[in-house]
Amino acid sequence: MAKVKIAQYWGAGCGGCDVALLDIDEKILGVAEMADIAFWPIAVDTKLKDVEAMPDKSITVTLYNGAIRNSENEHVAKLLRQKSLIMVSFGSCACFGGIPGLANVTNKKDLTDYVYGKTFSSVNPDNVRPQPHYQAPEGELELPVLYDTVLTLDDVVDVDYYMPGCPPTTELINLFLDVVEKHVKEGAELPPKGTV
């Protein structure tokens, strides 16, 4: 029988949305039967290069939590969009910016000046700052670029469903996973796109 393939990624957020997915009461016992985990780096040994090798749209659903704060968040969001049938903006940080989005009342320079020099606990006699983006030779790893502005998931990719909440409730997650499972196993129609 067809199985749901799930991906979960943690962008700019606190990790609470990842924990929420583990906190779905007794349904967690059935997740292994219901779903294959295609990518969930915080919980399962899965690598980005494995996702890159997957056919497009081969992941049933990606639950992307966290905002888009840097180039890595955007890169992974675009890759998972390409590989997923259903893209869910999971949690308030992905939907609206959430707590990371509060950084948009300032800018990258003022933010790093404050964090690296002006807080009560800042000890930085050499005035060390994050370095400008290192452009690595092709094929080598690069450090992500910190963006000036915190973006929402739908600022960078098309989103099918929005599941707000900080984190989303167990009830909402269960409801949504049931709907996706029925779609994969019984061909049931998915609800209209939008907010879950």
Ligand code: SF4
């Ligand atoms: Fe954490 Fe809330 Fe953001 Fe989820 S929505 S990553 S729980 S701050």
